[in-house]
Amino acid sequence: MNFNKKNTGKILLGFLMLCLAFTACKKDKGRYDFVNEVNVYDGDVYAYLKGQKQFDSLTKAIDRVPGFKDWMTQEQNLTVFALTNRSFEVAFIGLNKVRAAQNKSPLGIATIDVSHLEILMDRYVVKGKLTTDSLKFADGAFLRTARLDYEMNAVDKSSNASGLVNGGPKSIIYSDVKNSQYTKDWISTTTQAVNIHSKNAIVHIIAASHEFGFGEFVNRMNR
Structure with a gap:
């Protein structure tokens, strides 16, 4: 027993x-x-943005610039760094605070200088369809904007999941290089979502804390 x-x-x-x-x-x-899921939208990039309330201000700005909407629906190889409503709100708060101190009336998307609006909007749309996998360089990738051929920089800063390099949350640092080779002169922001595929563009969503215009909004719009 x-x-x-x-x-x-x-x-x-x-x-x-x-x-x-x-x-x-x-x-x-x-x-x-661990697998990073890729979002896919069955339509053009403008339709994708128009369908989500968080991009209401962005689509209003697109509609304001002559030809911008039609161009975004017809162009086939774009990468869009999409701005949420908060990015525009932050920019206008700063602008109208300065204008109030100067006894000037407040401005909105419908009343700002459209030529300067186009210049700043151009900073967020670059040539080619670029996912985070296209940006894995130590110094990032130097990109050209799709309409005005202005230089920008983007670098993949994805974190690592346990045991898998670049397997964690994806993120991009996106910079206006200000025509300078020195990174100390650059103004940068980060993304809160990346690698969203529409039929004609890749979309990366800019963090809500970013102020539209990379530091140039007030000076350009306070006319």
Whole structure:
């Protein structure tokens, strides 16, 4: 009887250790199997932006610039760094605070200088369809804007999931290089979502804390 109990205990212990090892392997495999899902929109980039309330200000700005909307629906190879409503709100708060101190009336998207609006809007649309995988260079990729051929820089700054290089959340640092080779002169922002595919463009969504215009909005619009 003692012999049977002893052997039964060993069998149970061995079975328990096997279960624990199997569970650990499953958990470890889960970490290594992390996959970044890619969002796909079955339409052009303007339709994608128009369909989401967080881009209301952006689409109003696009509609304001002559030809910009039609161009965004027809051009086939674009990367758009999309601005949320908050980016415009921050810019207009700063502008109208300055104007109030100068006894000037407040401005909105419908009343700002459209030529300067086009210049600043151009900074957020670059040539080619560029996902984060296209930006894995130490110094980032130097890009040209799609309408005015202005130089920008983008670098992939994706974090690492446990056990998988570049397997964690994706992020881009996007910079206006201000026509300078020195990074100290650049003005940069980050993304809050990346790699959204529309039919004619890749969309990366700029962090809401970014002020539209890369530091130039007030000076350009306070006329």
